[in-house]
Amino acid sequence: MANGWLTDTLILLPLGGAIFIALAPLSRLAAGLLALAVSLVEIAFWGGALTSYRFDQNIPFVQLEDRTTWFGELGISYHVGFTGPALWLTGMAAVTMTAAIAYAVWVRREHARAYFASMLLLTTAVVGVFVAQDYLLFYVFWEAMLIPLYVLVGVWGGPGRLRATLMFFIYTMAGSLLMLTSIIVLGISRGTFDIVEGGVSNSDWIFLGFVAAFVVKAPIFPFHAWLPVAYREAPAEVAGVLSGVVSKAAAYGFLYIAILHFPHPTHDFRTPILVLAAIGLIYGSVLAFRAPDLRGVVAYSSLAQLGLITFGLFATNLAGFNGAVLQMVNHGLISVGLFMLVGLVELRTGTGKLDRLGGMARGRPALATVLMTLGIIALAVPGSSAFAGEFMILTGVFTSGWGWSVVGAIAIVLAAMYMLRLISAVLHRSKGSAVDDDARDLRLPELAFILPLVACLIVLSAWPAAVTDHNLDVVNAFPALERFVP
Amino acid sequence: MTEITTSWICLFSPLVAVIVIALGGNRFSRRAAGVIATGSVALSFAAAVVAFATMLTRAPGNRSHLSTAWTWLSAGNLHFGLSVLVDPLSVFMMLVVSGVGGLIVLYSIGYMHGDDEERRYFAYMAMFVFSMLLLVQGGNLILLLSGWGLVGLSSYLLIGFWHERPAAIAAAKKAFVMNAIGDATFALALFLLIAKTGTLDYGLAFSKAHGLSQTVLILIALGLLGGAVAKSAQLPLHTWLPDAMEGPTPVSALIHAATMVTAGVYLIARTAPIFQLASVVQDTAAALGAVTLVMAGLIALVQTDIKRVIAYSTMSQIGYMFLGVGLGAYASGMFHLLTHAFFKALLFLAAGVVIHALAGEQDIRKMGGLRGLMPKTYAVFLVGALSLAGIPPFSGFFSKDPIIAATLERGGAFGYVMFVLAIGGTFLTGLYTFRLVFRVFHGDRDRFVDETFDTHHGEGPLVMLLPVGVLAIGATLAGWLQVPGGWHGVSSWLQPVAAPILETTNTQEAIASIVSVVLGLAGAGIAWWIYIARRRPAPAAVPAFERKFWFDELYDALFHRPAVTTAKVLYALVEGPLVGGSMAGIAEAVRGLGTGTGRLQTGLVRTYALALAASLAVLAVVFLAVR
Secondary structure (H helix, E strand, O other): OOOOHHHHHHHHHHHHHHHHHOOOOHHHHHEEEEEEEHHHHHHHHHHHHHHOOOOOOOOOOOEEEEEEEEEHHHOEEEEEEEEHHHHHHHOOOOOOHHHHHHHHHHHOOOOOOHHHHHHHHHHHHHHHHHHHHEEEHHHHHHHHHHHHHHHHHHOOOOHHOOOOOOHHHHHHHHHHHHHHHHHHHHHHOOOOOOHHHHHHOOHHHHHHHHHHHHHHHHOOOOOOOOHHHHHHHHOOHHHHHHHHHHHHHHHHHHHHHHHOHHHHHHHHHHHHHHHHHHHHHHHHHHHHHHOOOOOHHHHHHHHHHHHHHHHHHHHHHHHHHHHHHHHHHHHHHHHHHHHHHHHHHHHOOOEHHHHHHOOOOOOHHHHHHHHHHHHHOOHHHHHHHHHHHHHHHHHHOOOOOOHHHHHHHHHHHHHHHHHHHHHHHHHHHOOOOOOOOOOOOOHHHHHHHHEEEEEEEHHHHHHHHHHHHOOOOOHHHOOOHHHHOO | OHHHHHHHHHHHHHHHHHHHHHHHHOOOOOOHHHHHHHHHHHHHHHHHHHHHHHHHHOHHHOOOOOEEEEEEEEOOOOEEEEEEEEEEHHHHHHHHHHHHHHHHHHHHHHHHHOOOOHHHHHHHHHHHHHHHHHHHHEHHHHHHHHHHHHHHHHHHHHHOOOOOOHHHHHHHHHHHHHHHHHHHHHHHHHHHHHHHHHHOEEHHHHHHHHHOOOOHHHHHHHHHHHHHHOOOOOOOOOHHHHHHOOOOOHHHHHHHHHHHHHHHHHHHHHOOHHHHHHHHHHHHHHHHHHHHHHHHHHHHHOOOOOHHHHHHHHHHHHHHHHHHOOOHHHHHHHHHHHHHHHHHHHHHHHHHHHHHHOOOOOOOOOOOOOOOOOHHHHHHHHHHHHHHOOOOOOOOHHHHHHHHHHHHHHHHHHHHHHHHHHHHHHHHHHHHHHHHHHHOOOOOHHHHHHHHOHHHHHHHHHOHHHHHHHHHHHHHHHHHHEEOOOOOOOHHEEEHOOOOEEEEEHHHHHHHHHHHHHHHHHHHHHHHHHHOOOOOOOOOHHHHOOOOHHHHHHHHHHHHHHHHHHHHHHHHHHHHHHHHHHHOOOOHHHHOOOOOOOOOHHHHHHHHHHOOOOOHHHHHHHHHHHH
């Protein structure tokens, strides 16, 4: 249990920060800067976790563990630790949450203490979901994500925020209650809630309870009705976190809980899930192509991307898993970056409607370069890290049937169509009616929180194997998988 | 330095220039950005020359090396290295790309002088060269695909360089999407290859390919061919190329001569072992090339934009290269690629000088009689035109004829049909090329010319004329690298990588040469008869040629409009009801709970409590049931 304190720190540091900010009488700026400092320290601790993690096939799957009995007689414990994918996703979450917090400091969110406390609380919850090794603990963190999110959307959102919050809340609540049912049944029937100790299960019903929570939160078609509303009404950076980070909690749940711990139900249900993912991939891409506003394009592209990631996961082989994890990291960075850019464009023009934008490249080289770079990576231009992820995913799913890869290939073309449409609508042609000449280029502080995300993506493009090669050898850790891993 | 070190330098030098220009921003003058870009490509060329010279000292069997920097992507047993392959084929392409590319970038310093965004332009140009070098140097198919995609990206950026022109942006998007279709089929071929062989390394994949079934091989080859026709603007994915003329003229030269469109030819030569195992697909490549070369020649006859005439001539000439590599005459295809790079870059850059002098005008109906005003440009344009038309002793003659001879060697119904199409193409080439020469440089000077010709500027600065001159020398002399019945510089160099599957005889070469020269001269003669001697009025344009055989309309009806309609239908029938319905349902449910206060928090907390209670009830039921 070496270095378990690192994992604890990653959970508790933002929580402590959140409590302090909520209670201490800080000014707006002080609250923001403190939150920013806490999240930067979080990144540093993640760096520590990364260096202490040993990517080696012959040592335990879960590392940096810590375990304390919680309700001993019920078999519940505080058990945390990192799997390889969780480590990368935590890093992605730490980096993107920091960027989102910096964005919020820059645009001066009202009620700063409540806002920044919520953001830090969300960080804790997300990291908790990634590291939890106890089902009940997993559930606690899972639900804990919901509270700050509904405050963040409900208080700081756009004019339709109430409906958006309500919808998001009811939808995800319905899913998580089914998951809670599964967890309680699973835990009580086994006498332990521990994920590692419990081993695999063969119950279809319990599997489906988990899947219900994940398909809603991800979301997977047709459980996405909350998505366009929530992504349009949330503050830009919160929409980014929702689509970039929170959705990954669901995707990770698919991988670590649904697939790895329910191999037989996964085998039985993977075709219907792949079908839904395929529909979502095409459906999301087509709607993104015709969406009338910036957020619509990014929101539906996110639906498509989650479909693609689900493809990789339910390919149930190494290429699919590793590609999906890489793509989760990519999509987190891309989505948060794009939503922040959307927010900055909206701040300058007062609108996200594509037909009122245009011509912003002229005289705004920084905005043009950053949006172009992110957009190009988002459409997975060959050579980019997103391409590497998609390539691996489609390689993986090909072994399940060539038809899946054909769907993926069609989606690649559609992605080019909707992303280029977005880029051109903002940057190119003549000036849109909402674009004033004095709408400024990206300023230095704005670049300071967007460029690190772009830099991460460029480094990953040069070396995507950093993630795929330092990830997990699930076949060793989960022998039950071998039965159907092609 | 070994050829491996120099290859890495060759590859990354332009990328370094991109980064330096991008990070430098306003700290560099515009001129400096041009110099950095040119210098980096020149360094690439120097590195390629050193690599070539080093390899010459080695025995032909010992000229292929793979160097891996690190594992780029991996999962389980799959490992794709970031590696370069240094062999005769890649060095051949490195020389063409960096050599001709470097001249074009140099020329751009003069051509783009005064544009607001020169730095962005030169960063993109260097990016383009880097992408193409990655494509030809990459040591496995995934790197080839990466370069492939980055070339598409660079072309998008450069075609749409003047981003305030709607036509330029539309053309750029069209090029990218057309290429993305090719990328997608290419990627599918690779998925299949991985599934069947477990590797994307050239050597290993080719040796394992022998054990694959014919169906699998055909599918892989078809996927690769899909990528090749999209990138090389062959039927049926060719429609982006003429529109790509919206970019600055040096960009057109770069796309058409040194980079991009030649990639498909390279791909077929590089993956020749797979195509040879799927001979149906290889024949398809040849047939597509032959049909494209005739169709593009017909369309070129009626174009009125100087750059579009040259653009269609590119499509046509690439058709010859496809025909060559499709027949298995790889060295002939690559040789034509080399000479074409010289004379096509020459024609575009010379056309650029004309456009530059006429304040951006590209319509040949407003030109005429420029010979007197621009003697140097006229001379070099004539060299390019003679070379394009395949008139000896210019280079096109030497490289085109072996391809035509190969159709004879192939023989049979297929071979003779290809032969007829190919020699038909030579006639069309002579006709449209000299129509262009006569309309632009001969005849009476249009009043427009007198009004706009920039006498002060003249034929442009030295930085533009120098590269044009070098290219003219290349277009004149490059043909002598390989003379039928004499020596075979290109064939023997490429022999270890792409051994031809057919050998032409001297008789066939002679027949091909005589027929094609006669027909080329006949085409030129008819052009003279119509446009100079004016014995006949110029014939009315055929609608099918003017409408480019309705491909744009077809694709619009097949793809774009269905995509738009599908999206509308999905919004109306699925997304609207789904979102609206759940919204209404939830509103109903909340009202039903009797919250009535309208205050969010109260409502939610109550809902939450209710949901928790309900969940416990569900839980109890499930628990009992599972028990």
